Amino acid sequence: MLSRVANSIYWLSRYMERAENVARFIDVNLQMMLDLPSGLNEQWQPLVSISGDEVGFQKRYTAPTRENVIKFLALDSENPNSILSCFRAARENARTVREVISSELWEQVNTSYLTVTAAAAGPTLVYSPHVLFTEVKKASHLFDGVAEATMLHGEGWHFYRMGRMLERADKTSRLLDVKYFILLPSLSDVGTPLDDIQWAAVLRSASALEMYRKRHGHIVPEDIVEFLVLDGEFPRSIDFCLGAANYSLHAISGTPIGTYHNSAEQRLGQLRAELAYTDRQQIMSRGLHEFLDALQTKLNLVDQGVFETFFALRPLGSDAPDRAGQ
Amino acid sequence: MKFELYETADFYDEMFISDSTPRAGAQLLAERIEALPDGELLARQAAAESLLLQNGITFNVYNDSAATEKIFPFDVIPRIIEAAEWEWIEKGLKQRVYALNLFIDDIYHQQKIVKDKVVPEYLIQSASSFRKECVGLNPPQNIWCHITGTDLVRDRDGQMYVLEDNLRCPSGVSYVLENRRIMKRTFPQVFEASRVRPVDEYPSRLLSTLQSLFPVAMDSPKVAVLTPGIYNSAYYEHSFLAQQMGVELVEGRDLVAVNNRIMMRTTKGFQPVDVLYRRIDDDFLDPQVFRADSLLGVPGLMEIYKRGRLALANAPGTGIADDKSIYAYVPKIIEYYLGEKILIPNVPTYICAEPKELAHVIGNLDKLVVKAVNESGGYGMLVGPHAAPEERAEFARRIQENPRNYIAQPTLGLSRVPVVSNGRVVGRHVDLRPYVLYGSDIYVLPGGLTRVALKPGSLVVNSSQGGGSKDTWVLMH
Numbered sequence: 001m002l003s004r005v006a007n008s009i010y011w012l013s014r015y016m017e018r019a020e021n022v023a024r025f026i027d028v029n030l031q032m033m034l035d036l037p038s039g040l041n042e043q044w045q046p047l048v049s050i051s052g053d054e055v056g057f058q059k060r061y062t063a064p065t066r067e068n069v070i071k072f073l074a075l076d077s078e079n080p081n082s083i084l085s086c087f088r089a090a091r092e093n094a095r096t097v098r099e100v101i102s103s104e105l106w107e108q109v110n111t112s113y114l115t116v117t118a119a120a121a122g123p124t125l126v127y128s129p130h131v132l133f134t135e136v137k138k139a140s141h142l143f144d145g146v147a148e149a150t151m152l153h154g155e156g157w158h159f160y161r162m163g164r165m166l167e168r169a170d171k172t173s174r175l176l177d178v179k180y181f182i183l184l185p186s187l188s189d190v191g192t193p194l195d196d197i198q199w200a201a202v203l204r205s206a207s208a209l210e211m212y213r214k215r216h217g218h219i220v221p222e223d224i225v226e227f228l229v230l231d232g233e234f235p236r237s238i239d240f241c242l243g244a245a246n247y248s249l250h251a252i253s254g255t256p257i258g259t260y261h262n263s264a265e266q267r268l269g270q271l272r273a274e275l276a277y278t279d280r281q282q283i284m285s286r287g288l289h290e291f292l293d294a295l296q297t298k299l300n301l302v303d304q305g306v307f308e309t310f311f312a313l314r315p316l317g318s319d320a321p322d323r324a325g326q
Numbered sequence: 327m328k329f330e331l332y333e334t335a336d337f338y339d340e341m342f343i344s345d346s347t348p349r350a351g352a353q354l355l356a357e358r359i360e361a362l363p364d365g366e367l368l369a370r371q372a373a374a375e376s377l378l379l380q381n382g383i384t385f386n387v388y389n390d391s392a393a394t395e396k397i398f399p400f401d402v403i404p405r406i407i408e409a410a411e412w413e414w415i416e417k418g419l420k421q422r423v424y425a426l427n428l429f430i431d432d433i434y435h436q437q438k439i440v441k442d443k444v445v446p447e448y449l450i451q452s453a454s455s456f457r458k459e460c461v462g463l464n465p466p467q468n469i470w471c472h473i474t475g476t477d478l479v480r481d482r483d484g485q486m487y488v489l490e491d492n493l494r495c496p497s498g499v500s501y502v503l504e505n506r507r508i509m510k511r512t513f514p515q516v517f518e519a520s521r522v523r524p525v526d527e528y529p530s531r532l533l534s535t536l537q538s539l540f541p542v543a544m545d546s547p548k549v550a551v552l553t554p555g556i557y558n559s560a561y562y563e564h565s566f567l568a569q570q571m572g573v574e575l576v577e578g579r580d581l582v583a584v585n586n587r588i589m590m591r592t593t594k595g596f597q598p599v600d601v602l603y604r605r606i607d608d609d610f611l612d613p614q615v616f617r618a619d620s621l622l623g624v625p626g627l628m629e630i631y632k633r634g635r636l637a638l639a640n641a642p643g644t645g646i647a648d649d650k651s652i653y654a655y656v657p658k659i660i661e662y663y664l665g666e667k668i669l670i671p672n673v674p675t676y677i678c679a680e681p682k683e684l685a686h687v688i689g690n691l692d693k694l695v696v697k698a699v700n701e702s703g704g705y706g707m708l709v710g711p712h713a714a715p716e717e718r719a720e721f722a723r724r725i726q727e728n729p730r731n732y733i734a735q736p737t738l739g740l741s742r743v744p745v746v747s748n749g750r751v752v753g754r755h756v757d758l759r760p761y762v763l764y765g766s767d768i769y770v771l772p773g774g775l776t777r778v779a780l781k782p783g784s785l786v787v788n789s790s791q792g793g794g795s796k797d798t799w800v801l802m803h
Contacts, residue, residue, distance in 0.1 A: 001592055001593050001594075002574060002576065002580050002590055002591065002592055002593075003580070003591045003592060003593055004577065004579070004580050004591070005574075006593045092556070095382070095556055095561075095565075096555075096556050096565075098562075098565040098566075098569065099565045099566070099568040099569035099575045100569075100575075103381075103569075106381075106382065107380055107381055107382070110380060110381070110382040111380050114379070114380070155593065159593075252593065310593045311593075
């Protein structure tokens, strides 16, 4: 497969997953804010912080109000990671690999792009933001289902899967981090019903609440961390995502799992081993936020490894291809 | 609605003999459309347009920053060509392409036709599409123009003419296939029983043609389509053809010359390519040979091509045969190489490089259509009768400045077809671009792209100038 094509497929799925997760972020915050006791101010700055796009926000917006933040994260075409921009980038990438992906997949990407653009032009977002976010999640799920059911499960599909899973691992870690940034009214509120309500909102935003209940029952922060970070069966848990990404990575290269022949395999293998031998007490005692932060840095290194290994092929003396995508 | 208010006016109509009488081949179609419930024709038209948008069947318009991507407007009433007429068109196109290929081969070798004074030497030497780098090249089986799109028009009296030849990178065939698919989905009741010749085999014909080019005998040569990239106006078609043939779509930056082969950068290292269906102009193919500032091509490509380690379709240099002043000589070219009379006539053409003809053109700009010899897509042209006096003056200046760059032709009363417009059926001018493949034999796709000038009265059918298209039905015997 052409390196450029593999790169586009990888980013196509990353952008689609990213759009879905931005919708989930906003959704979790909306839910949490609705549950705050009256008299307290809504907190929207944290969403900007975890998105990693603070500079862009400060340049063009005065205050992190609910309206500004939602606009910035959902529909701002100048924010490269807004939902709208993600859909646009996903579609541009799909357009460059239209001959490789199935027609059905292309039509799915194209149609959802048209839907989201139309929504962006209308007043939906102000009056009923959930409508748009539900639409975005549905589009992303449909996209995943169409890819699964219509693409050859060969190299291209594995790039698709790897991109999707690495992106999801990163975003689940950020979703969990929202809770760290949202301040409770006072320290003594830790462990109160309000705290529980917020944790439940985090789970719900990861479509995880019901599955969590089956596994652990009561809302206990350590159990939630265990579920979203270490669970081997929940498809949005970080460990699950990295396992799937690793499987696809090795399917692409043909290297046996458990060994490595390139920087991507080495870094992802190390990260997986670390998770495999970590327990929740260690995560909590080190500090959840610090743990997640370090994890995100290591995920970036894996992504760099993927780029160097598969996309940046250059012959002697020629110029380097652009780092497309991100 | 439908046809009761339709007027054929003073033009040849492709569907009707007179206002209310359909042509023999269009009888069934007219009946079926008349039998549709009220509003159905419009509903089908809307459904077809929304399908095109959903499928993202679009093209890019240059000089239009607001919306760079547009759907190619599609009209649901098909254009019909009867079997006997098609047989004649097919014969005429084969004759033309066969002779033009001999011409190109001659021009890059002995130039016998020039020495015999059939085509003037100055025209060849001054042609910007003549590539001295190609002199002496021997493409496989001496075939240069593997893919040709020839534009045909019909004048008021019903006579078909060749309007121009496109031997470089003719585009539009993807719309032929997509239009048919859309037609089958939106109008099955009209389609069935009409005995229309299928067009679906084009991609596999194209693939066989391309595979037949690889100079060294080989089981399955690796074919790829070379595109300038996503911002090219025909990008959709490039990806469509690659997808339909099941081959790679590559850009210049995916390719590199290594050890006398053209290689693709893949996730598993470099892999060789044997045949490139290139959709970029000669100028941009290889910065070491042609334009040095080209970022679209591959340095070293021409050297590998010359050594026979790579096949290109079309061969570099074919543009000499679609220079619009060479076009004027095609009847003589056919007679010279084949000893035959031309089957589908040319439109009479004035070559501005000839002083006598130049004077006639300048004096009659209000009656003529003027075209730049190397432009396509409806750019660089003047439709005299429709132009403002200032535009004509501007063109007169340009022609006198560089007469070699222009030709002129009488303004034809192009034939018309019924199209759905603002809830009514009205007549609009059309042309027809059939596609010809030249590999181990010459194949003409039964059908072609019928382009419609959607603006009332307009004679310019190019998509870049507001044209649309229709499905073209060639009927079986």
